[in-house]
Amino acid sequence: MKKIALKGITAAVALAFAAGGALAQEKTIKIAGFGAKSGVVRSFGINSEAAMLAAADQINKAGGVALADGSKAKIKIDYYDDRCTAEEGISVARRMAGTDALVGVGPTCSNVAEPLFGILQKKAGDASDSGLQFPIFSDVAIKGGLARISEWSFRNVPNEMTMYSSMFYWLKQKHPEMKTVFGGVEEDFAHSRATWYVVMKDRAAANGYTIAGETKWLLADTNFATQVREMKKANADVVAISAHPFSTCGVLKEMQRQGVKPKLLVGLTSTSSLETMQGCAKQAEGMMIPTSFAPVNKEGKAAADATAKFKGSADLHSMAAWENMFILKQVMESEKISGNPKDVQADRRKIRDGLAKLKVTKGLLGDTKRTEDREADKPYLFVQAKGGNWVVLHNPL
Amino acid sequence: MDFYFGLAQIIGVHTLLGLSAYIVLLTGQVSMAQAGFFAVGAYAAGMLTVLAGWAILPALAASSLLGAAVACAVGFPALRVKGLMLVIATLAFGEAVRLFFFNFDYQVARGGVKLGPLGGEGFRQIRYFPENGWTTMQVMLFIWIFVVLVMAILWWLDRSRYGAVLRAVGEDELAAQSVGINLTAVKVSAMTIGGAIAGLGGGIYAHYTTHIEHASFGILLATFALAYPILGGLGSVFGTVVAAIFVQGFLVEGLRFLGDWRNLLFGALIVLAMNLRPKGFLDAPTLRWIRRVFGGKRGAA
Amino acid sequence: MLDFIQSLSDGVLFGATYALIGIGFTLVFGVMHKLNLSYAAASVGGAYCGLLVLKVFAGAPPLAVFFCAFLAGGLLGYIVYLACFHFIPISNPLATLMATVGMLLLVDEVIVHQTDGMPLNYPALFDDVMLRAGEFTLRGDLLMVFVVSILCMAGLLALLYRTRLGLATRAVSQQAVAAQLCGIRVGQVNAMTFVITGLLGGIAGAMIGASVGTLSPLLTTPLTIKGLIVTVIGGLGSIPGAIVAGLLVGGFESVLQQYRGVTERDLYVMLLLFVFLVFRPGGLFAPKEGRD
Numbered sequence: 001m002k003k004i005a006l007k008g009i010t011a012a013v014a015l016a017f018a019a020g021g022a023l024a025q026e027k028t029i030k031i032a033g034f035g036a037k038s039g040v041v042r043s044f045g046i047n048s049e050a051a052m053l054a055a056a057d058q059i060n061k062a063g064g065v066a067l068a069d070g071s072k073a074k075i076k077i078d079y080y081d082d083r084c085t086a087e088e089g090i091s092v093a094r095r096m097a098g099t100d101a102l103v104g105v106g107p108t109c110s111n112v113a114e115p116l117f118g119i120l121q122k123k124a125g126d127a128s129d130s131g132l133q134f135p136i137f138s139d140v141a142i143k144g145g146l147a148r149i150s151e152w153s154f155r156n157v158p159n160e161m162t163m164y165s166s167m168f169y170w171l172k173q174k175h176p177e178m179k180t181v182f183g184g185v186e187e188d189f190a191h192s193r194a195t196w197y198v199v200m201k202d203r204a205a206a207n208g209y210t211i212a213g214e215t216k217w218l219l220a221d222t223n224f225a226t227q228v229r230e231m232k233k234a235n236a237d238v239v240a241i242s243a244h245p246f247s248t249c250g251v252l253k254e255m256q257r258q259g260v261k262p263k264l265l266v267g268l269t270s271t272s273s274l275e276t277m278q279g280c281a282k283q284a285e286g287m288m289i290p291t292s293f294a295p296v297n298k299e300g301k302a303a304a305d306a307t308a309k310f311k312g313s314a315d316l317h318s319m320a321a322w323e324n325m326f327i328l329k330q331v332m333e334s335e336k337i338s339g340n341p342k343d344v345q346a347d348r349r350k351i352r353d354g355l356a357k358l359k360v361t362k363g364l365l366g367d368t369k370r371t372e373d374r375e376a377d378k379p380y381l382f383v384q385a386k387g388g389n390w391v392v393l394h395n396p397l
Numbered sequence: 398m399d400f401y402f403g404l405a406q407i408i409g410v411h412t413l414l415g416l417s418a419y420i421v422l423l424t425g426q427v428s429m430a431q432a433g434f435f436a437v438g439a440y441a442a443g444m445l446t447v448l449a450g451w452a453i454l455p456a457l458a459a460s461s462l463l464g465a466a467v468a469c470a471v472g473f474p475a476l477r478v479k480g481l482m483l484v485i486a487t488l489a490f491g492e493a494v495r496l497f498f499f500n501f502d503y504q505v506a507r508g509g510v511k512l513g514p515l516g517g518e519g520f521r522q523i524r525y526f527p528e529n530g531w532t533t534m535q536v537m538l539f540i541w542i543f544v545v546l547v548m549a550i551l552w553w554l555d556r557s558r559y560g561a562v563l564r565a566v567g568e569d570e571l572a573a574q575s576v577g578i579n580l581t582a583v584k585v586s587a588m589t590i591g592g593a594i595a596g597l598g599g600g601i602y603a604h605y606t607t608h609i610e611h612a613s614f615g616i617l618l619a620t621f622a623l624a625y626p627i628l629g630g631l632g633s634v635f636g637t638v639v640a641a642i643f644v645q646g647f648l649v650e651g652l653r654f655l656g657d658w659r660n661l662l663f664g665a666l667i668v669l670a671m672n673l674r675p676k677g678f679l680d681a682p683t684l685r686w687i688r689r690v691f692g693g694k695r696g697a698a
Numbered sequence: 699m700l701d702f703i704q705s706l707s708d709g710v711l712f713g714a715t716y717a718l719i720g721i722g723f724t725l726v727f728g729v730m731h732k733l734n735l736s737y738a739a740a741s742v743g744g745a746y747c748g749l750l751v752l753k754v755f756a757g758a759p760p761l762a763v764f765f766c767a768f769l770a771g772g773l774l775g776y777i778v779y780l781a782c783f784h785f786i787p788i789s790n791p792l793a794t795l796m797a798t799v800g801m802l803l804l805v806d807e808v809i810v811h812q813t814d815g816m817p818l819n820y821p822a823l824f825d826d827v828m829l830r831a832g833e834f835t836l837r838g839d840l841l842m843v844f845v846v847s848i849l850c851m852a853g854l855l856a857l858l859y860r861t862r863l864g865l866a867t868r869a870v871s872q873q874a875v876a877a878q879l880c881g882i883r884v885g886q887v888n889a890m891t892f893v894i895t896g897l898l899g900g901i902a903g904a905m906i907g908a909s910v911g912t913l914s915p916l917l918t919t920p921l922t923i924k925g926l927i928v929t930v931i932g933g934l935g936s937i938p939g940a941i942v943a944g945l946l947v948g949g950f951e952s953v954l955q956q957y958r959g960v961t962e963r964d965l966y967v968m969l970l971l972f973v974f975l976v977f978r979p980g981g982l983f984a985p986k987e988g989r990d
Contacts, residue, residue: 118607667800
């Protein structure tokens with residue numbers, strides 16, 4: 001017995017030395033993740049971090065990233081919490097830029113992305129602009145048109161314009177009897193607000209729907225009686241709710257009380273997550289949402305399973321973080337980064353230029369087109385709430 | 398290194414915010430309106446540099462004056478009320494300012510892009526510093542020149558007759574009034590100075606973050622404005638700086654290595670600090686000790 | 699006109715939840731002359747604790763959840779007392795104020811860590827009951843909240859005016875030193891006040907959860923503000939004042955929303971509050987002679 005234990009220890013020690021030796025020779029490449037891990041958006045940060053760790057794990061197991069000198073490097077993830085505040089987001093960005101991280105993936109909140117992209121250099125290589133020179137590849141912050149702010153900012157977030165356009169088009173074909181749309185919007189949150197006024201309202205009208213009216217509430221509101229009464233009066237066929245899960249649930253519950261039953265409910269992209277199901281699965285039944293991820297194919301399921309091992313759940317946001325990792329690996333290899341600590345700034349520039357060059361990237365649902373202003377045009381599908389889960393309703397591609 | 402310069406910038410901005418509440422607290426008034434004055438300064442300075450093309454210094458001067466004017470105008474009616482009522486009245490005013498900016502649209506097309514505040518979506522691209530090639534260190538020094546200046550003025554005020562009057566009102570209004578101190582003049586002037594400092598801080602803040610929106614100027618910011626002087630102690634202006642370093646440097650950035658525990662400890666350590674140092678970090682005995690050690694002959698003062 | 703009556707009645711009924719929170723604020727203020735800013739957060743925390751019952755016994759009735767929230771609220775009240783009031787000298791009102799802010803942040807973050815910040819479904823009683831008179835409707839669950847808050851007030855007043863504990867509490871609130879000289883243990887009375895308001899807060903949290911239908915840490919800040927507003931409008935330390943003010947604030951909010959829209963609603967509420975305080979600094983039911 002003792003002998004076996006002794007053997008085991010010797011083996012373990014030997015292995016540890018071997019591993020240590022191997023590590024000493026092995027290069028690592030740091031990728032920094034950041035997002036909210038505090039406050040009401042904590043689940044976003046947890047999921048993104050898990051997806052990044054899972055993706056890095058998979059890349060490392062397959063050998064790692066090939067560098068310019070032909071050697072291979074392993075990816076290491078550092079994840080920072082920005083508490084969803086502008087100031088901490090900026091601090092985190094400066095902190096990341098101060099380490100040898102080559103690129104940042106994040107943030108969760110659009111109100112962090114705005115100032116963060118603002119402190120980046122507006123035009124890459126513009127010597128008169130003292131902004132930060134650090135590439136950022138966003139996974140979650142979804143408010144429209146943000147990447148335009150700086151040439152160092154890139155995003156792999158769904159294009160709501162395309163998704164809602166396609167969804168209203170499909171609805172019109174499938175259910176020609178539905179004619180009117182009523183909108184409910186969470187007015188004090190930049191993303192939900194923009195999605196209704198700029199995207200949903202416009203796209204519904206463009207596809208031949210009559211806008212029967214709109215009503216507004218605030219993120220932390222608790223009483224929706226007045227708004228739902230307006231909704232009831234409008235008696236529209238489709239009710240589109242552009243709000244985050246907490247107030248979406250509040251409104252849905254009030255709709256149930258007042259007996260408002262539209263023919264179809266449409267929701268905000270970010271609502272197609274676990275949160276809504278925890279808050280009000282029963283009332284959300286039948287809600288339809290376009291999303292850029294659902295575990296419909298082999299890759300998607302594998303990514304979701306891998307993320308689950310790191311205690312995160314796979315949704316459209318966290319899976320964007322997953323995709324970003326593989327896109328970054330591809331860019332690092334095609335741009336031949338050196339991976340030496342002394343070349344950090346040059347490597348960052350290479351990654352930026354590489355990302356800017358991309359025309360098409362691989363995503364979990366299929367190919368993603370990259371646009372001129374550093375945004376993504378991701379494939380998508382329509383999901384619907386059924387029995388406490390999001391199930392795929394239609395795949396338009 | 399840039400990271401530390403950036404951190405010093407935040408600490409500087411928050412020190413200004415704290416100092417704006419400090420002078421008001423000296424008169425015994427708990428004002429939750431400082432975040433409102435800060436917001437006024439931020440929007441004013443941002444609009445002046447981005448839309449009107451002003452340089453940073455005149456823009457900050459204007460934002461500071463505007464902050465002072467608003468504070469003065471609020472001071473007269475608000476100081477009719479005392480204690481908790483004042484807390485709520487100023488809170489209501491601060492929130493009203495925030496909600497004003499929530500409803501405030503003023504956009505101008507510049508080079509094909511629309512710039513300026515847009516209600517709930519905020520005001521982006523306030524990039525005076527990077528556009529003019531200021532390095533992080535230069536911005537940091539710029540901010541701290543103001544912080545030191547404001548601290549010097551407050552420190553000097555504190556030692557003047559005016560400071561004694563402020564503290565007299567803070568200690569006991571009735572007694573102060575009975576020796577002929579004009580309560581309204583004292584309180585409103587303290588509020589006005591606080592408004593000027595908050596307006597200045599807000600103007601710098603807007604250029605520090607490059608993007609401002611109504612949600613940044615809520616109750617939480619107003620609470621922190623009060624937290625700095627209270628945590629630091631009302632005995633000296635240096636308490637506020639120490640507290641800003643404690644909160645921004647230690648609780649927010651310094652504890653990052655603790656991962657998830659950082660957020661939990663944030664509140665818990667504030668509770669602990671208040672239990673251990675109810676009069677603030679720099680309370681009277683500590684200040685005496687510091688003066689004895691560093692002040693030499695002035696120890697008796 | 700129907701719109702007006704409907705939104706007024708919706709708002710007034712919903713105001714019952716504000717009133718419940720306001721009572722807690724006003725009681726602590728009345729007894730200790732100090733502000734407990736963590737009260738609304740602790741109340742929501744109590745409501746979250748109520749949900750633990752469902753984890754242990756899936757399918758437990760809502761009443762069991764409410765009861766558990768009630769008990770947890772009392773415990774949290776005692777913890778808040780120990781953390782923010784017991785050890786800090788009475789002459790430092792600012793220190794206790796800041797300590798309760800720290801407590802608010804702590805409670806919020808503990809909730810976030812336990813739930814990842816996700817909203818949770820909250821059980822309700824009578825949530826499927828809608829009283830109708832033509833177009834006019836009244837929510838059954840809000841009527842229940844309304845009745846509960848009236849019962850709480852009655853219970854509280856009975857406690858304050860019919861028991862020895864209530865006598866001691868009132869004595870401390872009028873003159874702490876004199877009460878101590880009469881042999882009342884001031885510390886114990888203060889602690890009891892916190893436990894009682896905590897119990898009340900637990901109920902309030904549960905009722906709010908039930909009437910909103912979901913719980914989220916997002917609720918704590920708005921509730922804190924509403925609670926404070928209700929306290930000052932009602933008059934510091936006045937329990938019936940808090941109830942009337944709660945209903946009033948709820949009604950005002952709802953009517954303004956109906957006519958001015960949600961973006962301007964809060965703006966007008968805040969401006970009205972400012973004007974109200976400036977012209978009537980004592981609140982609706984001002985106490986006869988304040989120490990403050």
